[in-house]
């Protein structure tokens with residue numbers, strides 16, 4: 001155990017159409033990350049299925065009953081680690097969500113976050129996507145504790161909404177984790193910039209974990225990334241299947257917060273960010 005934090009692994013796995021193969025591959029990579037000392041392993045958005053509105057219904061599972069939850073719970077317990085289980089489509093009461101689950105070293109489900117801002121954009125000649133055709137959005141901020149650190153969850157498009165990240169900072173988070181799958185249009189433009197912005201604005205670590213870039217269907221940008229509380233990129237993958245590691249030191253959050261005390265200097269007499277739920 002590191003003195004002021006823990007070792008994290010971001011697993012940028014390749015995802016195909018075969019659910020069981022996707023689970024087996026993720027499970028093998030979790031094992032590898034543990035062998036290299038990871039205490040927290042984080043997976044990408046939609047790691048059990050190809051990413052696309054036409055796939056959500058077929059691959060959806062209820063939580064924690066389905067095979068994807070089972071694999072994550074068993075892997076967390078077997079390796080005695082925390083797992084942030086990327087996302088997979090969740091079915092609940094005949095509705096579908098894009099959902100991130102978190103498992104503790106006993107294999108218990110300790111947090112569940114449903115994507116709050118659905119990915120509906122239209123860039124002609126670039127990318128058009130409409131998650132809201134099939135998915136419902138979540139409405140809860142979700143945090144959990146590990147090794148004394150409060151962690152907040154978001155999913156991909158949620159990265160664009162600075163208010164969500166700020167509310168997590170106000171709730172005491174020092175790490176925000178976003179499984180995500182940016183594309184070949186917005187990836188090169190915004191992926192790194194958004195993460196550095198959220199980290200810098202809120203003086204915390206940011207993880208974003210992408211699937212590896214495949215050759216068919218939705219082409220993910222890759223480049224899973226760890227950004228520190230100063231806004232510096234401290235680890236970044238390329239686009240293929242890869243695990244990146246980072247030894248986190250949460251005293252960096254304390255330092256930047258004390259040295260650049262923007263949260264004590266906010267003009268909340270003029271503006272505010274209020275948590276309504």
Ligand SMILES: O=C(O)CCC(=O)C(=O)O
Pocket residue numbers: 045118119155156157158160180181182183186187190
């Ligand atoms: O915001 C973007 O450009 C990409 C978002 C995305 O791919 C997603 O929400 O799944």
